[in-house]
Amino acid sequence: MRYAFVLTAFLSLCLPVAIAADPRYCEGKTTLNDKDFTLKESADNVHLPVLAKYFKSKGKNVSVTAVLESANRALSKGSPSVGNGSPVEAWAWNSGDDNTKDWVPQGITSSADAFGKGTWNDHNVWIVSWYRDKDSVRLSFVDRKTHKYRHVMLVYPTADDDFISIAIHAGGIMWYGNVLYVVDTKVGIRAFDLDNIWEIEIADGVGKTKDGKGYSADGYLYVLPQIRYYKWTAGDASPFRFSWVSLDRSDSPDTLMVGEFVRQGEKFPNTKTPVPIRYVKYDLDATTRRLHTDDKGIATASWAHCVNIVNVQGAFSYEKTFYISRSTGKAPKSGDLFTWEQGKTAKEHKGWFMAGNEDLSFNPVRKEYYTVTEYDSDRYILAYKV
Numbered sequence: 153m154r155y156a157f158v159l160t161a162f163l164s165l166c167l168p169v170a171i172a173a174d175p176r177y178c179e180g181k182t183t184l185n186d187k188d189f190t191l192k193e194s195a196d197n198v199h200l201p202v203l204a205k206y207f208k209s210k211g212k213n214v215s216v217t218a219v220l221e222s223a224n225r226a227l228s229k230g231s232p233s234v235g236n237g238s239p240v241e242a243w244a245w246n247s248g249d250d251n252t253k254d255w256v257p258q259g260i261t262s263s264a265d266a267f268g269k270g271t272w273n274d275h276n277v278w279i280v281s282w283y284r285d286k287d288s289v290r291l292s293f294v295d296r297k298t299h300k301y302r303h304v305m306l307v308y309p310t311a312d313d314d315f316i317s318i319a320i321h322a323g324g325i326m327w328y329g330n331v332l333y334v335v336d337t338k339v340g341i342r343a344f345d346l347d348n349i350w351e352i353e354i355a356d357g358v359g360k361t362k363d364g365k366g367y368s369a370d371g372y373l374y375v376l377p378q379i380r381y382y383k384w385t386a387g388d389a390s391p392f393r394f395s396w397v398s399l400d401r402s403d404s405p406d407t408l409m410v411g412e413f414v415r416q417g418e419k420f421p422n423t424k425t426p427v428p429i430r431y432v433k434y435d436l437d438a439t440t441r442r443l444h445t446d447d448k449g450i451a452t453a454s455w456a457h458c459v460n461i462v463n464v465q466g467a468f469s470y471e472k473t474f475y476i477s478r479s480t481g482k483a484p485k486s487g488d489l490f491t492w493e494q495g496k497t498a499k500e501h502k503g504w505f506m507a508g509n510e511d512l513s514f515n516p517v518r519k520e521y522y523t524v525t526e527y528d529s530d531r532y533i534l535a536y537k538v
């Protein structure tokens with residue numbers, strides 16, 4: 153054993169590509185060095201304030217409450233082929249959203265992420281993200297009292313008078329005060345400003361309309377602009393998959409956790425190096441609603457760990473217990489829940505979720521957690537009691 157170790161160490165010194173030596177990888181490790189996990193905060197988008205001024209002048213800067221009050225679609229009580237976890241609530245989308253093959257739901261967050269009291273301006277709210285392949289992301293703002301909802305498109309301001317859609321997977325979302333965090337798989341985390349939701353024309357195309365007199369977003373009434381992003385700093389040499397995101401209000405300060413979706417046996421291309429599966433937490437600043445950064449704009453992880461469970465679509469932690477959502481494919485398959493505490497073996501609850509379980513979000517006020525299921529004609533928002 154000792155000889156083999158020395159030989160490996162010797163080889164990795166000689167070989168020009170010592171990919172397995174990356175300290176961020178998991179081979180043989182559980183805890184990782186927090187300092188190795190850094191994100192760089194971008195400057196704020198310079199076009200956003202100019203556009204904001206324009207929409208305000210037209211009386212078209214609207215609030216989250218106004219979006220909820222303008223809801224034009226309704227959820228209905230669903231009776232899905234649930235797993236053995238027995239949700240306390242199951243809500244189906246309207247038939248168009250349930251059946252569409254264009255849009256796929258992925259991420260979920262609630263007003264209990266936004267504020268510790270659990271509500272946004274007295275509304276109990278869910279936000280769900282949907283992606284349209286290589287094209288755009290929309291959000292559903294759901295009012296849990298009326299069970300009505302309204303879609304809002306995510307946009308990126310590209311000029312003082314234009315914006316484009318955002319072509320990411322949006323595998324997880326997290327709402328913190330006036331900021332909505334959305335994971336961008338290969339890049340990092342994007343942040344959107346909920347103090348700026350703009351009402352636009354209902355027309356085709358995204359951005360400035362052809363006549364130059366207004367704005368549109370593929371027929372949706374509202375857009376939510378990106379304000380900044382947090383970029384993985386290690387580049388392609390040491391990628392991190394930003395697959396999901398969640399909030400932990402039981403950490404002090406509050407933390408944002410991101411994690412990686414990795415398939416069974418996945419290796420980096422042309423290597424024998426297994427793709428690591430890591431969960432990383434960053435401290436949040438409850439005043440600015442940003443990640444805590446140093447004076448150079450670098451956010452350094454407060455916790456980083458390897459968690460060897462494949463196909464994880466979402467997870468959250470609360471008071472040191474982690475809840476982990478693993479998918480296994482379409483029905484009749486079902487999804488699994490794991491509960492885990494650091495230093496212990498994860499406990500598997502096989503078949504807990506119906507097929508298609510995705511991101512997770514916890515609500516400490518109602519002692520509930522949420523997921524969405526992704527497969528067309530079998531899509532629900534599910535709530536479970538802890």
Ligand SMILES: *[C@@H]1O[C@H](CO)[C@@H](O)[C@H](O)[C@H]1NC(C)=O
Pocket residue numbers: 204205208213214215216346347348349
């Ligand atoms: C737009 O409205 C929000 C309230 O929803 C407010 O916080 C924000 O300051 C407004 N933006 C501008 C540019 O007035």
